[in-house]
Amino acid sequence: MAHIEQRIKNLLRLAAQQGASDLHLTVARYPTFRIDGKLVPLTEENILTPADTREMCDVIMNEEKKKILMDEGQVDFSYNFEDKIRFRVNAFFQQGYVSAAFRLISNNIKTLEELNMPETLYEFINPSQGLVLFVGPTGQGKSTTLAALINQINHTQEKHIITIEDPIEYIYQQDRCIIEQREVYQDSKDFPLALRAIFREDANVILLGEMRDLETISTALTAAETGHLIFATLHTNDSAQTIDRIVDAFPAHQQNQVRSQLASVLLAVVSQRLLPRMDGGRMPAVEIMIKNHAIENLIRENKPYQIDNVIETSLDQGMMTMDKSLSELVKQGIISLETAKAHAKDGKNFETLLRF
16 A cells, blocks of 8 residues: 555645646546646556555545545545645545545635735625625636635734635634634534534634535525625626526525525625636636625616626726626737637627727
C-alpha cells in the first residue's frame, strides 16, 4: 500500500504545482488534471486500473467514509494534504469501479481584487440581515468569491460567523470575528438541522454551502428575515431562474407567500462564469442583480422574466448584465470573441454592446 500512497501524494503535489483546479482518477484513463478549464491527461503516468483507483481512495479515506461509499455509492469529504493543501473530494462508483474527483482549495483566501471580481460586491457585507445568492454551474468560482466576502467581514467587522458546508472548503483564520465552521454529516446530521440551530447560536452571518432542498430554502428565508445575513449558493444560471427555482421548490398553495417573503429578504444575486483568458488563466464574467423597488415588485407579481430589463437599465446602481460583462472583457482584449459569444445570453444584444 506504501507505493499507492506515494503515488496519490505525488499526483496531489503535482496538481498544486501545475495550478490545476481538479484531479480526476478514472479507470482505463490516465490521471487527468483540469487546468484553466481544460482537461490535461498525464500521459507520462500509467493508465489507471480498477485496483489503482480503489486503493488510492482507500488510503485517503477513514473507515466511516469507506462505509458511506459502499452503502451509498458516493461520498464527499475534505482532505488535508501535508497540512499545506486542501482538497474537496468526491469518490463514487461508475460501472462498478471507483472513481474520484479532487477539487483543489487554496489555503490563501484571495480578495475580490485578486479574483478580478467587482469590488462593489463588498457592499453586500454591510447589511445586518438579508439573503445574498451566488449562482452558476459547478466550478465557476462561487465558493472562492464567497470566501473573499466572509474574510472581508472577518477583517473589518466584529461578527459571529457560522459556515455550514459539505465538506468544509476554505479554512478561515479568525481575526475580528468569531468564525465557526460546521461540516454537514460530521458536525451535524444534515443541512436543515444545522441551519435551524443558528437561531440558538447567536450568529450574525451565515455561509450556507448550498440551498439544496425545500427545508433548507425555507429555513434560510426565515433566518434572513430574523436578523441574520445569509450568503448561499444555488446551481442556477441567472437571477430570474434563481427566483423561479426558489419559488418552485414550494407547494403551489405557499408560492404567493414565498414570493412576498423572497421579495422582502433578497438583497442580491450574483451569477458568475470563469472563462479562458487570451493570455492564459481564467477571468470571471458576472451578472449582478441588486434588489431595488422595481425588482421587488417583479418578484411579488411573479414576473421574474422582466428582471433582465431592470438590470440593463440600472447599471448606475452597480448592476451588471452578463452580456455587458462579456462585451467589456472582449473590448479589453482579455477573452476571445468566440468565448464571449458561447456564453452570451442574447446574441443580438451582445453584438450591439460590442459596437458601443
